[in-house]
Amino acid sequence: MSDRILYGYWRSSAAYRVRIALNLKGLSYEQRSVHLVKNGGEQHSADFQRLNPNQLVPVLVDGQMTLNQSLAIVDYLDDTYPEVTLTPSDKQQRYLVKAMAQDIAVDMHPLNNLRVLQYLTNTLDVNDDQKSRWYANWIIKGFDALEQRLQQTRGKYSVGDQVTLVDVCLVPQVYNAKRFNVDLTAYPNILEVTASLNQLPAFADAIPEAQPDAV
Numbered sequence: 180m181s182d183r184i185l186y187g188y189w190r191s192s193a194a195y196r197v198r199i200a201l202n203l204k205g206l207s208y209e210q211r212s213v214h215l216v217k218n219g220g221e222q223h224s225a226d227f228q229r230l231n232p233n234q235l236v237p238v239l240v241d242g243q244m245t246l247n248q249s250l251a252i253v254d255y256l257d258d259t260y261p262e263v264t265l266t267p268s269d270k271q272q273r274y275l276v277k278a279m280a281q282d283i284a285v286d287m288h289p290l291n292n293l294r295v296l297q298y299l300t301n302t303l304d305v306n307d308d309q310k311s312r313w314y315a316n317w318i319i320k321g322f323d324a325l326e327q328r329l330q331q332t333r334g335k336y337s338v339g340d341q342v343t344l345v346d347v348c349l350v351p352q353v354y355n356a357k358r359f360n361v362d363l364t365a366y367p368n369i370l371e372v373t374a375s376l377n378q379l380p381a382f383a384d385a386i387p388e389a390q391p392d393a394v
């Protein structure tokens with residue numbers, strides 16, 4: 180038992196980010212699964228809404244602290260457990276890392292979130308082909324820009340040779356894109372960086388299929 184609890188779901192990319200960050204820092208945690216589809220979605224249950232009224236995973240409970248929003252959680256972990264930090268101390272690098280992470284987590288990911296896709300299908304009557312085009316559109320817009328930027332910033336990883344918050348956001352986004360069959364051949368930098376990251380145990384242990392609630 181750990182007094183650190185991560186409420187998440189194996190296929191949630193935002194929870195995947197937090198798993199990577201916890202693993203990189205060597206912090207143990209108990210996982211509690213919030214099934215995003217079963218029974219209309221457990222994220223909508225009264226119990227879960229007490230933890231996060233926004234009805235989204237992840238939520239991290241760490242002692243007295245209960246936090247949602249994966250980027251805020253990683254920030255909190257960096258402040259609280261600074262032995263391994265995911266934002267560089269150099270000011271210019273630090274804000275570059277934050278901006279690139281937000282390019283993925285703020286500008287790309289929410290457009291393809293489950294509730295957005297469900298709204299397209301269930302309320303707007305969008306068909307499967309249109310939904311796939313919607314999905315791919317936002318991946319391509321985001322990855323076109325990221326691919327360009329990586330030409331300037333990358334080393335072994337997204338920004339130089341240290342693992343940063345950008346990497347924590349990138350790997351789950353690439354996982355999602357592959358899951359939805361988006362063609363990524365135009366993004367050699369993204370694919371190379373992701374391949375290097377996935378060799379690290381902290382990333383390998385966080386993959387969705389390795390989680391206890393994976394089906």
Ligand SMILES: N[C@@H](CCC(=O)N[C@@H](CS)C(=O)NCC(=O)O)C(=O)O
Pocket residue numbers: 190191192193194215220222234235236237247248249250284289292293294295
């Ligand atoms: N900005 C939030 C996003 C959280 C989020 O979108 N979580 C998704 C899974 S990746 C979710 O819970 N979706 C449930 C739904 O759409 O109903 C974060 O970074 O934590």
